[in-house]
Amino acid sequence: MAGNQKEKIHDDIVERTIYNYEQYINPSLTRVFKLMGLPLEVSAEGCYIYDNDGRRYLDCLGGYGTYSLGHRHPKVVDAVKKQLDKMPMSSRILFNETVGSLAAKLARITPGDLKYSFFCHSGTEAVEGALKLARLCKQKPGIISTFNSFHGKTLGSLSATGRDIFRGPCEPLLPHFKHVPFDDPDSIEDAIDENTAAVIIEPIQGEGGIIVPRDDYLPKVREICSRRGVLLIADEVQTGLGRTGRMFAVEHWGISPDIMCIAKALGGGVMPMGAFIAIPEVWDVFIASPYIHTSTLGGNPLAASAALACLEVLEEQELARQAAEKGELLLNGLNDMAAQFPGVVSEIRGKGLMIGIELCREGFGGFVLSELIQDGILAAFTFNNQKVIRLEPPLIITLEQVEEVVASMKNAISKANEMVDEIE
Ligand SMILES: Cc1ncc(COP(=O)(O)O)c(C=O)c1O
Numbered sequence: 573m574a575g576n577q578k579e580k581i582h583d584d585i586v587e588r589t590i591y592n593y594e595q596y597i598n599p600s601l602t603r604v605f606k607l608m609g610l611p612l613e614v615s616a617e618g619c620y621i622y623d624n625d626g627r628r629y630l631d632c633l634g635g636y637g638t639y640s641l642g643h644r645h646p647k648v649v650d651a652v653k654k655q656l657d658k659m660p661m662s663s664r665i666l667f668n669e670t671v672g673s674l675a676a677k678l679a680r681i682t683p684g685d686l687k688y689s690f691f692c693h694s695g696t697e698a699v700e701g702a703l704k705l706a707r708l709c710k711q712k713p714g715i716i717s718t719f720n721s722f723h724g725k726t727l728g729s730l731s732a733t734g735r736d737i738f739r740g741p742c743e744p745l746l747p748h749f750k751h752v753p754f755d756d757p758d759s760i761e762d763a764i765d766e767n768t769a770a771v772i773i774e775p776i777q778g779e780g781g782i783i784v785p786r787d788d789y790l791p792k793v794r795e796i797c798s799r800r801g802v803l804l805i806a807d808e809v810q811t812g813l814g815r816t817g818r819m820f821a822v823e824h825w826g827i828s829p830d831i832m833c834i835a836k837a838l839g840g841g842v843m844p845m846g847a848f849i850a851i852p853e854v855w856d857v858f859i860a861s862p863y864i865h866t867s868t869l870g871g872n873p874l875a876a877s878a879a880l881a882c883l884e885v886l887e888e889q890e891l892a893r894q895a896a897e898k899g900e901l902l903l904n905g906l907n908d909m910a911a912q913f914p915g916v917v918s919e920i921r922g923k924g925l926m927i928g929i930e931l932c933r934e935g936f937g938g939f940v941l942s943e944l945i946q947d948g949i950l951a952a953f954t955f956n957n958q959k960v961i962r963l964e965p966p967l968i969i970t971l972e973q974v975e976e977v978v979a980s981m982k983n984a985i986s987k988a989n990e991m992v993d994e995i996e
Pocket of ligand 1: 636694695696697699722723724725774778779807808809810811835836
C-alpha cells in the first residue's frame with residue numbers, strides 16, 4: 573500500500589512537470605524532450621546528474637560549457653553558502669570586498685593588459701556590453717563578426733551572431749554589422765572601413781560546430797586590428813576558463829584582445845555570472861562616464877563569491893592542464909573509434925575538453941544522442957550545426973570516465989552504422 577502510494581507520488585511529479593512544461597513553457601520544446609526520452613533531473617554532483625528514478629548520467633554536455641568544475645563543487649558551494657549568510661545582494665552603493673577581489677583576480681589571470689571588469693549574468697549580456705563599449709570607445713558603429721558564429725540571442729549580440737535561422741525572424745537587427753568567413757583574415761582586412769569599431773571573434777567557434785581555426789588566423793586578425801586601429805573582442809564565453817586546455821583559448825595563439833567576454837563556467841556551475849574585461853585605453857569611456865553602463869543585479873556578491881572560488885579551484889587543481897591532457901586522450905580514443913565507422917563519423921576535432929564529433933548525416937544525431945542517454949551519457953548538438961555532437965564534460969572528469977565516454981560513443985555509433993547498412 574505504502575509502496576503504491578510512493579509510486580503514485582513519483583509518477584505525479586513527472587507527469588505534473590511535463591504538463592507544466594507543455595502548458596506554461598513551450599509545447600514543442602516539450603515534444604522534443606519527450607521524443608529524446610529526456611528524464612526529469614533532480615540532483616547533481618561532480619560529473620553526474622541524477623534523474624527521478626535515481627539513474628545517473630555522466631554529464632558530457634556540461635550545461636553547454638558551464639560545468640567546468642562539475643556540479644556543486646564543494647569549494648564553490650561553501651563560498652556561496654558563506655556569502656549567503658553574510659550578504660547575498662549588494663546595496664549597489666557601498667564597496668564590496670568579494671566583488672573587488674574578483675575583479676582583481678580577473679585582471680591577474682587574463683592575458684595582456686586586460687584590467688577592468690564589468691559583471692553581468694550571462695554570455696549574451698557580456699557580449700552586449702562589449703559591443704557597446706567598443707562603439708563608445710571608437711565613436712563608430714561598425715562591428716565585424718563571422719558567419720556561423722554564436723554570440724547570444726539578445727538583439728545586440730544576435731546582430732553579431734552569424735546564423736540566419738536565429739537572425740532572420742528578428743530582422744531588422746542592429747545596423748552596421750558585417751559578417752565575413754571564419755578563419756579568413758583577408759576578409760576582415762577587406763571588410764574594415766572608416767566606420768569599423770571592432771571585430772568580434774570566438775577563438776574556436778563553439779555552436780558553429782567546434783571549428784578550430786588555422787594557427788595563423790588569430791595572430792593575423794590581431795595584427796590587422798592593431799594596424800587598422802580597430803578593437804579586437806574575443807568572445808571566450810564558451811572557450812574561456814580552462815575549457816580548451818589553456819585558461820583562455822587566445823593563449824594557444826599567443827595573442828590578447830582589447831575586450832574579452834566570459835560567462836558560463838565563471839559562476840563555478842553554481843551561480844549565473846558573466847563579465848567583460850577591457851584594457852585601460854578602451855575603458856576610459858566608462859571611467860569618464862561610470863553610469864553609462866549599469867546592471868541592478870549584475871555582479872552581486874553571491875555570484876561573485878562563486879566566481880572567485882571557481883577561479884581559485886581552476887588554478888589550484890590546474891584544470892586547464894587537466895583539460896589539455898584528458899582532452900587529448902578523449903580525442904585520440906574518439907579518433908580510433910571513428911576510423912572504424914567512416915560511414916557515420918566524418919571528423920572528430922577540438923581542443924582540450926571542447927570536442928566535436930561531426931556525423932556524415934544530420935539524421936544520425938538524434939539517434940546517437942538517444943543511444944547515449946540510454947547508456948547514461950548526456951550530450952547534445954551544437955546550436956548552429958546539428959551534424960555535430962559536442963562533448964564538453966567537466967574538466968574534473970576522470971580517466972575512467974573518459975574511457976566510459978569513448979566506449980558508449982562507440983556503442984552508439986556502431987548502432988548508427990547498422991542503420992547505414994540497412995539503408996544501403
Ligand atoms: C561564444 C558564445 N558567446 C555567447 C553565448 C551566449 O551566452 P548565454 O547563453 O549565456 O547568453 C554563447 C552561448 O552558447 C556562446 O557560446
